Amino acid sequence: SQTIHQWPATLVQPVGSPLSLECTVEGTSNPNLYWYRQAAGRGLQLLFYSVGIGQISSEVPQNLSASRPQDRQFILSSKKLLLSDSGFYLCAWGGDTEAFFGQGTRLTVV
Amino acid sequence: AQSVAQPEDQVNVAEGNPLTVKCTYSVSGNPYLFWYVQYPNRGLQFLLKYITGDNLVKGSYGFEAEFNKSQTSFHLKKPSALVSDSALYFCAVSPTGYALNFGKGTSLLVTP
Numbered sequence: 058s059q060t061i062h063q064w065p066a067t068l069v070q071p072v073g074s075p076l077s078l079e080c081t082v083e084g085t086s087n088p089n090l091y092w093y094r095q096a097a098g099r100g101l102q103l104l105f106y107s108v109g110i111g112q113i114s115s116e117v118p119q120n121l122s123a124s125r126p127q128d129r130q131f132i133l134s135s136k137k138l139l140l141s142d143s144g145f146y147l148c149a150w151g152g153d154t155e156a157f158f159g160q161g162t163r164l165t166v167v
Numbered sequence: 168a169q170s171v172a173q174p175e176d177q178v179n180v181a182e183g184n185p186l187t188v189k190c191t192y193s194v195s196g197n198p199y200l201f202w203y204v205q206y207p208n209r210g211l212q213f214l215l216k217y218i219t220g221d222n223l224v225k226g227s228y229g230f231e232a233e234f235n236k237s238q239t240s241f242h243l244k245k246p247s248a249l250v251s252d253s254a255l256y257f258c259a260v261s262p263t264g265y266a267l268n269f270g271k272g273t274s275l276l277v278t279p
Contacts, residue, residue: 063210091266101211101257101269116266147210155201156267158210 059084063148063159070166076121076135078162080148083129088150090131092123095145095161107131138166169194171241171258173270180248180277188243188273190258199261200241202232204254205272211257217241228252248277 063080070076082088092104103116105123113123120139124132131148143166148159171192180186192198199218203211215226222234232243243256253276259267 089266093269100271103266103268106266145208149211151267155213155216155261156211157213158203160210161208163208 059150059157061148061150061157061159063162065162066160067163068165070138070164072140072166073137076133076138076142076164078133078146078148078164080131080133080159081129082131082150085129085150087128090125091149091151091156092131092133093147093149095147097144101147105133140166142166169198169260170268171200171260171270173256173258173273175273176271177274177276180275182250182277182279183247186245186248186252186275186277188256188258188275190241190243190270191239192241192258192260193239194260200232200234201259201261201267202226202230202241202243203257203259203269204228205257206254214243214256248275250277250279253277 060083089108091106093101094104095101105115107113107125110125121135146162149156171190173190178188201216202214204214205211214230215224215232217224217234225231230245232241234241255272255274257272258270261267
């Protein structure tokens with residue numbers, strides 16, 4: 058069966074520090090991968106999606122970037138965090154008709 | 168633009184009563200529609216989906232949803248609510264098969 062791992066579960070970072078969140082998927086090959094952000098406990102915003110290694114589509118301009126160095130690995134990064142980057146970040150993988158989510162990372166920028 | 172709307176921020180219902188969480192959609196062509204549930208500080212869990220076929224879709228935990236093309240709605244329902252159903256519910260549409268567009272979510276509170 059397919060599983061998705063996302064870490065860390067919680068993270069507190071100072072403003073201006075770098076960020077790296079990692080997501081890996083098991084049990085499937087060539088998945089579509091997604092990063093979502095949920096601010097203030099509501100509303101999911103699609104940040105990035107990837108249909109293959111090295112292929113990243115950005116949905117909104119922001120202080121974040123994503124990379125897909127391996128087929129089942131998806132990384133969300135920032136060179137310098139802003140206070141507004143605080144939120145709940147969710148990685149997901151999907152086939153054609155639904156998405157499966159990781160447990161999320163609660164990021165607090167202080 | 169492909170989108171869904173959840174008109175209610177919060178729905179309150181007493182345990183044992185039927186519940187409805189509303190969702191309307193705006194897509195061109197035939198929509199793929201979904202409901203997800205989120206418990207505090209957790210990822211989303213899939214409840215059910217409509218792709219094609221029967222307009223009444225049955226999902227996890229006793230939930231069901233009815234696809235209504237004329238009203239462009241996909242309301243989530245359950246005949247008898249449980250306190251444990253209290254959570255945040257998201258409607259979503261997948262117009263391209265690539266990525267889900269989520270509604271803003273509806274908080275469901277079931278009181279004993």
